[in-house]
Amino acid sequence: MFKNHLKIARRSILKDKMFTFIKIGGFGVGIMACVLIALFIKDELSYDKHYVNEKQIYRVYTEVIHKGELIKWTHYPAPFAKAIKNDFPEIQKSGRFLTSELFGTGNKELRIEGESENIFENGFIFADQELLEILEIPLAQGSTESALSQPGTIVISQAKADKYFPNGDAIGKILILDNNTEKPYKITGVMKDSPENTHFEYNFLMTMVGRDFYPYEKHNWGAQNYHTYILVNDNTNLQELEQKMFSIVEDYMIPTARESNRLDKIDFLKSYQFKLQPISDIHLKSTDISDGLKHGDIRFVWLFGAIAVFILLLACINFINLSTAKSANRAKEVGLRKTVGAFRRNLISQFITESVLFSIISFVLGVLLAWVLLPYFNTIASKALVIPWGQWWFLPILLLSALCIGILAGLYPAFYLSAFKPASVLKGSLSTGSKSGKLRSGLVIFQFTTSIILIIGTLIIYQQVNYILNKKLGYDKEQVLVVQGAKSLGNKTQNFKDRLLKLPEVKLVSVSDYLPIEGTKRNGNTFKEKGKENDGVAVPAQIWEVDHDYINTLDMRIKKGRDFSRELASDSTDAIVINEIMARNFGFENPLGKKITNGRESWTIIGVVEDFHFETLKYDIQPLAMTVSNNPGMISVRLGTDNINQALTSISSIWDESVPNQSFRYSFLNQDFSKMHEDVQRIGKIFISFALFAILVACLGLFALSAFMVEQRKKEISIRLVLGAPFKSIYKLLTLDFLKLIIISIGIAIPIGWYMMSRWLEDFAYRINIGWGIFLIAGTLAIAVAILTISYQSIGAVFIKPLKSLRTE
Numbered sequence: 162m163f164k165n166h167l168k169i170a171r172r173s174i175l176k177d178k179m180f181t182f183i184k185i186g187g188f189g190v191g192i193m194a195c196v197l198i199a200l201f202i203k204d205e206l207s208y209d210k211h212y213v214n215e216k217q218i219y220r221v222y223t224e225v226i227h228k229g230e231l232i233k234w235t236h237y238p239a240p241f242a243k244a245i246k247n248d249f250p251e252i253q254k255s256g257r258f259l260t261s262e263l264f265g266t267g268n269k270e271l272r273i274e275g276e277s278e279n280i281f282e283n284g285f286i287f288a289d290q291e292l293l294e295i296l297e298i299p300l301a302q303g304s305t306e307s308a309l310s311q312p313g314t315i316v317i318s319q320a321k322a323d324k325y326f327p328n329g330d331a332i333g334k335i336l337i338l339d340n341n342t343e344k345p346y347k348i349t350g351v352m353k354d355s356p357e358n359t360h361f362e363y364n365f366l367m368t369m370v371g372r373d374f375y376p377y378e379k380h381n382w383g384a385q386n387y388h389t390y391i392l393v394n395d396n397t398n399l400q401e402l403e404q405k406m407f408s409i410v411e412d413y414m415i416p417t418a419r420e421s422n423r424l425d426k427i428d429f430l431k432s433y434q435f436k437l438q439p440i441s442d443i444h445l446k447s448t449d450i451s452d453g454l455k456h457g458d459i460r461f462v463w464l465f466g467a468i469a470v471f472i473l474l475l476a477c478i479n480f481i482n483l484s485t486a487k488s489a490n491r492a493k494e495v496g497l498r499k500t501v502g503a504f505r506r507n508l509i510s511q512f513i514t515e516s517v518l519f520s521i522i523s524f525v526l527g528v529l530l531a532w533v534l535l536p537y538f539n540t541i542a543s544k545a546l547v548i549p550w551g552q553w554w555f556l557p558i559l560l561l562s563a564l565c566i567g568i569l570a571g572l573y574p575a576f577y578l579s580a581f582k583p584a585s586v587l588k589g590s591l592s593t594g595s596k597s598g599k600l601r602s603g604l605v606i607f608q609f610t611t612s613i614i615l616i617i618g619t620l621i622i623y624q625q626v627n628y629i630l631n632k633k634l635g636y637d638k639e640q641v642l643v644v645q646g647a648k649s650l651g652n653k654t655q656n657f658k659d660r661l662l663k664l665p666e667v668k669l670v671s672v673s674d675y676l677p678i679e680g681t682k683r684n685g686n687t688f689k690e691k692g693k694e695n696d697g698v699a700v701p702a703q704i705w706e707v708d709h710d711y712i713n714t715l716d717m718r719i720k721k722g723r724d725f726s727r728e729l730a731s732d733s734t735d736a737i738v739i740n741e742i743m744a745r746n747f748g749f750e751n752p753l754g755k756k757i758t759n760g761r762e763s764w765t766i767i768g769v770v771e772d773f774h775f776e777t778l779k780y781d782i783q784p785l786a787m788t789v790s791n792n793p794g795m796i797s798v799r800l801g802t803d804n805i806n807q808a809l810t811s812i813s814s815i816w817d818e819s820v821p822n823q824s825f826r827y828s829f830l831n832q833d834f835s836k837m838h839e840d841v842q843r844i845g846k847i848f849i850s851f852a853l854f855a856i857l858v859a860c861l862g863l864f865a866l867s868a869f870m871v872e873q874r875k876k877e878i879s880i881r882l883v884l885g886a887p888f889k890s891i892y893k894l895l896t897l898d899f900l901k902l903i904i905i906s907i908g909i910a911i912p913i914g915w916y917m918m919s920r921w922l923e924d925f926a927y928r929i930n931i932g933w934g935i936f937l938i939a940g941t942l943a944i945a946v947a948i949l950t951i952s953y954q955s956i957g958a959v960f961i962k963p964l965k966s967l968r969t970e
Contacts, residue, residue: 516571
């Protein structure tokens with residue numbers, strides 16, 4: 162019986178090649194999208210699942226409601242980790258790491274002792290010995306129990322060990338960082354390369370033993386710089402531990418505030434709530450936590466999962482639509498088979514077999530398409546996904562999925578077709594009844610509603626990304642070359658700057674590694690007006706060390722007062738320039754001449770610079786101040802020529818003469834700004850790609866249905882043509898019903914699309930307004946796509962030869 166079913170299924174497939182192609186093609190595209198998204202979701206959900214003690218490792222973060230806003234962060238004072246381990250027996254171990262560029266993390270120039278050439282490397286952080294143990298970092302060389310226990314030690318990754326010591330043992334070798342020969346680092350461990358799906362991705366772990374980044378740091382409960390991880394006992398009641406941890410505030414933080422006369426801070430400290438985040442949640446569930454780390458977003462995982470399901474549903478709808486639409490063509494077959502004694506269950510199994518066969522072929526096609534498109538998907542998703550051909554579970558899951566989807570997609574057509582009554586079928590009474598159907602209309606509406614929502618989302622994401630990349634930032638990011646690794650210049654920095662200024666291609670030069678892009682140095686302080694330290698307004702703000710040419714080089718605007726001047730010696734020690742929002746937060750109507758302090762130093766405000774964006778546009782502009790100081794990490798060069806290659810050649814030549822053992826590295830400020838928003842651009846590209854796939858599947862179904870309608874109405878069209886009906890009336894006859902369905906879809910899709918994208922835009926402090934123009938464009942595109950899809954068949958219907966058609970009928 163099964164062999165007979167397969168034979169009939171094969172004949173059915175070969176009989177209607179176009180419909181077969183659309184069924185299999187639509188299914189295949191749906192499967193391809195599902196496979197790609199499934200690989201993406203699997204990778205995202207697998208982050209930090211490799212720890213043996215995964216259920217016992219947590220990151221500490223704080224929640225505070227400040228001015229009606231919920232704030233979360235992960236940075237703590239230097240003694241915090243030791244205090245919680247000593248005070249709470251539930252905590253077995255506590256470890257810290259430090260990522261603040263202010264203290265020398267991030268990117269560095271590296272060379273092996275005895276060699277002259279420096280090589281740029283990234284991924285440097287400071288870490289505790291106990292962090293190695295908590296995060297179960299395995300060492301290929303060295304001891305996990307002692308690798309970071311001595312001053313001046315460093316642990317490097319296996320990849321870096323292979324790069325610098327390919328033929329020998331790395332242990333005991335000396336590294337010189339940023340030309341600082343006074344503080345060399347001895348390699349005491351080589352980490353086995355960590356899996357790619359971890360949030361902890363660093364190449365160099367420098368010890369914190371014997372390091373105080375400022376005086377009395379180990380006893381300072383005021384500054385907050387360290388990420389803290391803990392290993393708790395098994396079966397620890399986490400809620401009770403979180404509540405008990407508030408004693409840290411009462412025992413250490415509040416007394417410190419009192420000692421430093423920061424009485425205004427006590428109420429803020431009393432609102433602290435300590436939270437413990439499982440390590441496996443850090444990657445996907447930290448978008449609202451200020452931690453300075455890069456991570457994913459669980460909402461996008463669910464969004465792409467929903468898109469995959471919808472695309473697969475669209476493909477299944479095509480199958481159901483086309484199967485029921487072709488019911489008249491199978492009606493006589495059903496009637497004859499019932500007449501000669503076939504049971505309904507035989508017919509149901511026949512149609513289910515056909516559906517499963519379609520599904521299996523589609524799965525093969527879909528997986529092959531996914532394999533072909535995976536390199537492109539990896540590029541736009543910034544992943545390194547692979548089809549898991551060698552995994553034991555992969556093929557069984559594919560086969561089981563093909564069977565399940567084939568059965569589910571074929572159930573309705575099978576029961577619908579097998580229910581035909583032989584007498585009615587053989588009389589031909591089903592021929593006209595099958596031309597229309599409320600179910601098919603409903604499914605077409607569902608398809609195009611989904612497609613239009615995706616079109617709306619695509620347009621809004623595109624406009625938001627374009628808005629971000631082209632928004633006025635308060636400075637000019639164009640034609641600014643950023644020379645990196647300037648610390649290698651040492652005492653030649655000023656000479657290098659002077660030589661650059663003599664080049665005809667160069668307009669301005671500034672030396673500072675504080676730049677308005679992520680990944681450069683940051684320094685957060687709390688400021689008060691001088692003389693009002695006890696009761697004045699406290700303003701948290703960034704304080705950047707820049708040179709006299711910084712504001713002009715980046716083309717910032719002074720709104721009040723003046724810029725720094727070399728002619729005034731006091732500007733290098735006492736002057737400060739603040740931004741507009743910092744002046745507003747202080748409540749200064751006329752800030753010029755006001756003195757402010759961070760508790761250690763005091764400055765006089767000489768100017769107010771126009772607010773400028775120095776972080777991603779997801780966040781509001783924050784208070785910021787600038788002082789004159791030496792920070793030679795990067796050199797910003799404003800070019801005055803369109804001949805960029807010539808400028809690079811000239812600057813590179815001067816660099817090579819100044820530091821012959823250091824490679825010339827550079828970037829452009831506008832490109833660095835664009836990289837800050839790569840996550841938004843990446844999500845946009847993925848969303849647009851799958852939106853196009855969904856629209857393609859919907860159009861395939863519409864194309865097939867319009868072709869079927871023309872086939873079913875050949876006799877009617879022929880009679881109309883014989884009677885002299887014009888092209889316009891025939892075209893209207895065949896397209897009007899479909900256009901009604903599309904218009905209904907637009908009416909349903911607009912409010913859903915508006916709500917979904919409004920929620921997405923809430924993540925951005927600076928965002929576009931969703932105007933009616935977007936919905937007009939989306940609706941017009943949907944109608945245009947539908948008309949183009951239908952028109953091919955409708956125009957072809959005009960060229961039907963009436964005599965041949967009527968003779969056949």
